[in-house]
Amino acid sequence: MKSEFNIYVTTYQGLEEILLEELVKSKIGSKHEIRKRGVAFAGNIEDVYRANYLVRSALRVLINLVSFELNEANDLYDFGKKVEWDKWFFPQKSIAIDAIVRNEHFKNSVYAAQLLKDAICDRFVENGSERPNVDLKLANVRINLLIAGASCTISMDSSGDSLHKRGYKTVSGVAPLSEVLASGILKLSGWDGKSELYDGMCGSGTLLTEAFLLSKNTPCGKYRQKFCFQQWRNFDGDKWKEIKDESKRIESDNVARISGGDSHPYAIEDAKMNIAAASMDQDIDVFQRDFFNSPAPAASGFLIMNPPYDKRITLADAKQFYSEIGDKLKTDYKGWTAAIFSANIPAIKALGLKPKRRIPLWNGPLEGRLNIYELY
Secondary structure, X not given: OXXXXXXXXXXXXXXXHHHHHHHHHOOOOXXXXXXXXXXXXXXXXXXXXXXXXXXXXXXXXXXXXXXXXOOOHHHHHHHHHHOOHHHOOOOOOXXXXXXXXXXOOOOOHHHHHHHHHHHHHHHHHHOXXXXXXXXXXXXXXXXXXXXXXXXXXXXXXXXXXXXOOOOOXXXXXXXXXXXXXXXXXXXXXXXXXXXXXXXXXXXXXXXXXXXXXHHHOOOOOOOOOOOHXXXXXXXXXXXXXXXXXXXXXXXXXXXXXXXXXXXXXXXHHHHHHHHHHOOOOOOEEEEEOOHHHOOOOOOOXXXXXXXXXXXXXXXXXXXXXXXXXXXXXXXXXXXXEEEEEEOOHHHHHOOOOOOOEEEEEEEOOEEEEEEEEEOO
16 A cells, blocks of 8 residues: 555635645645645645544545546446455445546436445455445445546545534534534634633534634544544554544643523523533533623623524524624624624625625535624
8 A cells, every 4th residue: 555645635615725724734744735625635644644633624534546537437337446445444344435426427426336336346356355335324434436527536535424523512403503614614713712702692502612622722533433544454543542642732721711692592402412511511601691682791802603594594584683783793792803604695794894804605505704893
């Protein structure tokens, strides 16, 4: 097996610069190249471990096995069969293939995944090994297949479940914010990790828990039990332990004051459960509190909010709702910095405040804006 690989780390559209910054700061890889919704770079297996464990804005860490031009459907089988799969995993491991396909030769991604699966299994059988089983939900090994036009790339997915699944959340709430997106919002907002932070519509508490991890310099992968690379044939348990032990030594004992409020009692219960499950309940305070009818929690600080978009949580009048948020900021939050993210762009304009910065950012397929306001 090679000692250096072409690695691709995926993220949300709008977080590419943050992802690059994290990779460089953590000294992960070289020859970095920003692409849409990701960063490509050259790196070794240790870089793969570190990217999964340390990089907050990463969704998946992929190792490119082969890229080729696809002229007909059978090319996928032929190139897939040439990969030395036995150097990556034992045939006793269950497999799953995650396929994204935009190509005229394939009516759907299921057929492409089936073809690659046949190539992998046939390779093992023809080399005298048993046939790997497929397990779409709980596979030991996940393989990523991307076909865009005539371009095809087959990769090993070192992460498994998306890295937004940190491992500390026990309940998700009604309209949960992705942990990766929450971390990115905090980074883009300019919060220094030290000043007081308050979320006036905290929901199940994702912005609060990610703020705690950022303030304490706790690795985002600390609470997660499983990564796919642990199932690989070349998994280095000693190196993995070394990375985790090294990360423990640089955690900070000084954490910013972090608190949140929400008008819905079920949201506060969800937030308390998530915060307690991560053993953050001594450092994060949450209260049942209506944002519009409560004073600011301090004379100054950093307000961060992800108000409802009028999508999964419906609003009677979205523009009026956001206008009332703007009025509240003008009257009660003078001396604060506010960062508001919303995927309802017409509504966020109704805040009636001139932002210091407007940052385009996508919540999955939803285009949004992260607006930063200095309130005087």
